[in-house]
Amino acid sequence: MKEVQKPKKPLIYYYGIVLLILVLFNLLAMPWLAQRQVRQVDYGTFLEMAENQELGQVEVQQQDNQILFTNKDNTVIYKTGMMPDPDLTQRLADSGAVFSGEIIQQTNPILSFLLSWVLPIAFFIAIGQFMSRKMMERAGGPNALSFGKSNAKVYVTSSQGIKFSDVAGEDEAKENLSEIVNYLHDPGKYREIGAAMPKGILLVGPPGTGKTMLAKAVAGEAGVPFFSMSGSEFVEMFVGMGASKVRDLFKQAKEKAPCIVFIDEIDAIGQKRDGRLSSNDEREQTLNQLLTEMDGFEDNTGVIILAATNRPESLDPALTRPGRFDRRVPVELPDLKGREEILKVHAKKIKLEDGVDFGKVARMASGASGAELANIINEAALRAVRDGRNRVSQADLEESIEVVIAGYQKKNAILTDQEKKIVAYHEVGHALVAALQNHSAPVQKITIVPRTSGALGYTMQVEEGNHYLLSKEELENKIATLTGGRAAEELVFHSVSTGASNDIEQATKLARSMITRYGMSPDFDMVALETVTNQYLGGDVSLACSAQTQTEIDRQVVELVKRQHEKASAILRENRDKLDEIARYLYEKETITGEEFMEILNR
Ligand code: ADP
Numbered sequence: 001m002k003e004v005q006k007p008k009k010p011l012i013y014y015y016g017i018v019l020l021i022l023v024l025f026n027l028l029a030m031p032w033l034a035q036r037q038v039r040q041v042d043y044g045t046f047l048e049m050a051e052n053q054e055l056g057q058v059e060v061q062q063q064d065n066q067i068l069f070t071n072k073d074n075t076v077i078y079k080t081g082m083m084p085d086p087d088l089t090q091r092l093a094d095s096g097a098v099f100s101g102e103i104i105q106q107t108n109p110i111l112s113f114l115l116s117w118v119l120p121i122a123f124f125i126a127i128g129q130f131m132s133r134k135m136m137e138r139a140g141g142p143n144a145l146s147f148g149k150s151n152a153k154v155y156v157t158s159s160q161g162i163k164f165s166d167v168a169g170e171d172e173a174k175e176n177l178s179e180i181v182n183y184l185h186d187p188g189k190y191r192e193i194g195a196a197m198p199k200g201i202l203l204v205g206p207p208g209t210g211k212t213m214l215a216k217a218v219a220g221e222a223g224v225p226f227f228s229m230s231g232s233e234f235v236e237m238f239v240g241m242g243a244s245k246v247r248d249l250f251k252q253a254k255e256k257a258p259c260i261v262f263i264d265e266i267d268a269i270g271q272k273r274d275g276r277l278s279s280n281d282e283r284e285q286t287l288n289q290l291l292t293e294m295d296g297f298e299d300n301t302g303v304i305i306l307a308a309t310n311r312p313e314s315l316d317p318a319l320t321r322p323g324r325f326d327r328r329v330p331v332e333l334p335d336l337k338g339r340e341e342i343l344k345v346h347a348k349k350i351k352l353e354d355g356v357d358f359g360k361v362a363r364m365a366s367g368a369s370g371a372e373l374a375n376i377i378n379e380a381a382l383r384a385v386r387d388g389r390n391r392v393s394q395a396d397l398e399e400s401i402e403v404v405i406a407g408y409q410k411k412n413a414i415l416t417d418q419e420k421k422i423v424a425y426h427e428v429g430h431a432l433v434a435a436l437q438n439h440s441a442p443v444q445k446i447t448i449v450p451r452t453s454g455a456l457g458y459t460m461q462v463e464e465g466n467h468y469l470l471s472k473e474e475l476e477n478k479i480a481t482l483t484g485g486r487a488a489e490e491l492v493f494h495s496v497s498t499g500a501s502n503d504i505e506q507a508t509k510l511a512r513s514m515i516t517r518y519g520m521s522p523d524f525d526m527v528a529l530e531t532v533t534n535q536y537l538g539g540d541v542s543l544a545c546s547a548q549t550q551t552e553i554d555r556q557v558v559e560l561v562k563r564q565h566e567k568a569s570a571i572l573r574e575n576r577d578k579l580d581e582i583a584r585y586l587y588e589k590e591t592i593t594g595e596e597f598m599e600i601l602n603r
């Protein structure tokens with residue numbers, strides 16, 4: 001595999017440059033330096049020294065027409081030009097000088113070769129080796145063969161490790177996982193009775209609900225090392241690397257057992273192998289290696305693999321069969337109580353004013369994930385700092401919900417008067433329809449301050465408590481509420497605007513689900529016409545019916561939405577005075593609370 005050596009390339013350049021410098025140095029600088037050591041003198045000096053018997057060695061270079069000679073101690077080399085001097089030989093014999101042929105190469109040639117070539121090269125190679133080791137270490141492995149080694153992050157247990165108490169809500173998941181903690185504390189108890197702990201546990205849920213946190217908390221509670229790696233990290237550029245990473249990860253884990261191995265985004269490697277042409281060879285090899293490793297180690301070795309995904313339906317069935325990831329722990333979006341607890345956990349890190357009502361904040365932030373709630377707390381703290389306060393207030397928290405959900409207030413977005421009026425009527429239209437249908441939740445807040453997300457205003461509806469079931473009437477009312485904005489525009493301005501595009505989308509989606517998935521159309525009875533393929537990420541659906549049925553579905557969706565739209569229009573027409581009154585109030589104030597709204601409505 002040639003590619004594996006690729007990272008050595010910089011070193012090859014390095015050696016090349018070193019060699020070049022050496023050659024140049026030896027060719028140019030050395031002779032020049034040698035030259036410098038030779039002292040040029042005139043012939044008179046030579047004669048004088050010869051007379052005074054001060055010569056050491058002498059070399060007559062006929063072809064260069066020069067004489068090289070040294071002093072008695074051979075410490076200085078002199079050079080002089082040749083003069084036509086017939087007495088030269090006699091003179092030299094008298095001076096007692098030694099005739100020599102190699103004054104310049106006085107130094108041992110082997111030694112000089114060693115000094116000018118071998119030693120520098122050895123020196124530079126040593127530096128090169130050192131550098132290469134450094135580079136490899138930085139790349140994550142101890143030596144040049146470190147490719148395919150897992151660079152799993154190892155979190156050795158520390159006193160500040162995450163505990164179950166740091167993960168708020170998610171009680172079911174925690175209960176489920178506490179068995180693993182027990183097992184890691186005392187595997188013997190399980191071995192004795194012959195019970196095998198599941199090797200793999202799949203944490204399933206939408207993003208930001210605390211799956212990674214839960215995995216860390218299991219390790220933290222059990223006091224064992226925690227290896228973490230993301231599925232996408234396995235899939236490398238080079239075929240075969242992912243598989244060897246898996247091998248290495250498990251080798252490390254077995255050495256450190258008992259321990260937790262956490263694989264995030266396992267769907268990146270564990271997708272169904274469907275034999276499509278586009279299938280990824282590398283991914284398949286990695287998955288096969290993972291399966292082999294999971295089968296390879298005995299029950300009760302103390303290695304527990306936790307994996308997280310938000311696309312459980314896309315996982316290969318081989319991965320979820322018994323003996324592998326056979327236990328599934330749902331980690332859902334927090335409910336009202338869960339949201340309140342999560343807010344409280346994160347609020348411990350910030351300074352709060354007295355009397356902050358987390359229950360109200362949790363109610364306003366319906367549908368928010370744990371990560372979003374953590375973000376809300378942080379945004380509130382940032383807002384307090386921005387305003388020069390040193391404590392976070394209730395208003396900070398409420399405003400930051402809107403920031404997290406709809407983006408920041410757009411300070412410089414200036415709506416024309418007419419636009420502002422339309423937005424006010426639109427939002428009050430939603431709110432009025434919602435409030436006047438007795439099944440709908442009351443509004444919490446209406447605002448027509450534009451947001452960076454593009455919303456020109458919105459109505460914050462609040463459910464009191466949790467709803468797990470929605471009746472057909474409730475769904476219909478929701479659709480009516482969604483059409484309420486457009487209905488108000490039509491009623492007041494006799495024209496329509498683009499402001500309702502999001503409402504239209506949502507209303508259509510709801511109506512469609514009622515007919516194709518919830519069996520709420522009399523014609524289709526309890527037949528599933530659509531299946532959800534991606535429930536935690538947006539909920540894509542795929543149709544499962546004939547073309548004729550599709551046509552019929554479309555017709556019924558249109559009819560359903562139309563009926564609700566008419567209902568909303570009727571409600572608003574009957575309450576036109578309230579619509580005008582509240583819209584005017586909103587137009588002036590830009591933001592009104594649920595209480596103000598209900599007060600005007602019930603006046
Ligand atoms: P996931 O792995 O499900 O995408 P994470 O575990 O990475 O989500 O959570 C992201 C962040 O969200 C955490 O660091 C934490 O601050 C916050 N968070 C999510 N769920 C919770 C929870 N149940 N309790 C406390 N904090 C939570």
Ligand code: ZN
Pocket residue numbers: 426430485486499500503
């Ligand atoms: Zn709207």
